[in-house]
Amino acid sequence: MNPFRRVLTWAVVRLGGLRVIRVIANVFELKTGKNGHLGFPFIKRRRRHGVQILVYHRVNDEKDLIFPGIPTKAFAEQMEYVAEHYTVCSLSETVQRIQSEDLPAELLTITFDDGYRDNYENAFPILTRLGLPATIFLATDAIDSGRTLWHDRVFHALRESRASALEKFGDKGQTYPLNTPAERRHALAQVLKFLWSLEDRDKCLWIERLFQELRVGDSVSREGLMLSWDDIRAMSEHRISFGAHTVTHPILSKIPPRRVRQEILESKEIIEANLKTQVKHFAYPVGRREDFTDAVKKQLRDAAFDCAVTTIFGSNDSQQDLFELRRATPWDEDVDSFALRLSYFKFVSC
Numbered sequence: 001m002n003p004f005r006r007v008l009t010w011a012v013v014r015l016g017g018l019r020v021i022r023v024i025a026n027v028f029e030l031k032t033g034k035n036g037h038l039g040f041p042f043i044k045r046r047r048r049h050g051v052q053i054l055v056y057h058r059v060n061d062e063k064d065l066i067f068p069g070i071p072t073k074a075f076a077e078q079m080e081y082v083a084e085h086y087t088v089c090s091l092s093e094t095v096q097r098i099q100s101e102d103l104p105a106e107l108l109t110i111t112f113d114d115g116y117r118d119n120y121e122n123a124f125p126i127l128t129r130l131g132l133p134a135t136i137f138l139a140t141d142a143i144d145s146g147r148t149l150w151h152d153r154v155f156h157a158l159r160e161s162r163a164s165a166l167e168k169f170g171d172k173g174q175t176y177p178l179n180t181p182a183e184r185r186h187a188l189a190q191v192l193k194f195l196w197s198l199e200d201r202d203k204c205l206w207i208e209r210l211f212q213e214l215r216v217g218d219s220v221s222r223e224g225l226m227l228s229w230d231d232i233r234a235m236s237e238h239r240i241s242f243g244a245h246t247v248t249h250p251i252l253s254k255i256p257p258r259r260v261r262q263e264i265l266e267s268k269e270i271i272e273a274n275l276k277t278q279v280k281h282f283a284y285p286v287g288r289r290e291d292f293t294d295a296v297k298k299q300l301r302d303a304a305f306d307c308a309v310t311t312i313f314g315s316n317d318s319q320q321d322l323f324e325l326r327r328a329t330p331w332d333e334d335v336d337s338f339a340l341r342l343s344y345f346k347f348v349s350c
């Protein structure tokens, strides 16, 4: 964050601005019309509250330049803030509260996607110390196997390559320089955007091509990157629950219905067999509006899931479709910005 914004944020919080913003967000909401545009006089009295669901991926101090996790200390400060100022409830309780229209102000749920081992090493002790519940969504193929999910292979290629550029890549044949960490992150963002747009078979072919172009060995095995079943069982003894996130993390709108069914059911069955408990929650891989369909939602209902979370930004009020729950990623590391942004999220969503 630039120093000016950091000082401004610090001053707003220290001078009581955060308290004012929290009160405003709890009493008022943005007034938007059916087309989503702001309507005069821009704010209106809040009619109902919504639950905010946070999504994290990695929590560590590795300072990875390609796919950085949130530092452990920053995560601890964020969790201390929500423990003090929010009612933090499990995803199961959130679903029940949405169904029974019992949503108090400042309700919050914590989730993690994919199942990285640092969730156990770094996040779990903090959550346990504070008595906070959380849900971790597992892509089961990578759990306890040493295998890596496809996006981790893409991160690996861009992290390890010694090439100075990725030449003529994607449908527009673009060239991306790779001389600085910022250039590599830009290339990664563009490569992911392209891969997300492809049917699954084409995506796999382009990932192979990426490894060839970047002259990186294709055997990506990172022992210890993902959780083991022992880690998962240990956490499940506490307030950590687990949801399904498919087997191989495909984009469900880009694979045939038969494979959707297999990815959904198999991941559910594997977790249930290992934990001896029913799995009721699902997270769509990538999770944008275009990454799942009504047919996918129906398959989840048929498989006895009771909710599915997206990465579509927003809060969830009692009208929210339980198979399209909104989430927000708290990118801010410093706790003042995190606190302000949480209240801002609430003000601009529901």
Ligand SMILES: [Zn+2]
Pocket: 113, 114, 245, 249, 284, 285, 286
């Ligand atoms: Zn994921």
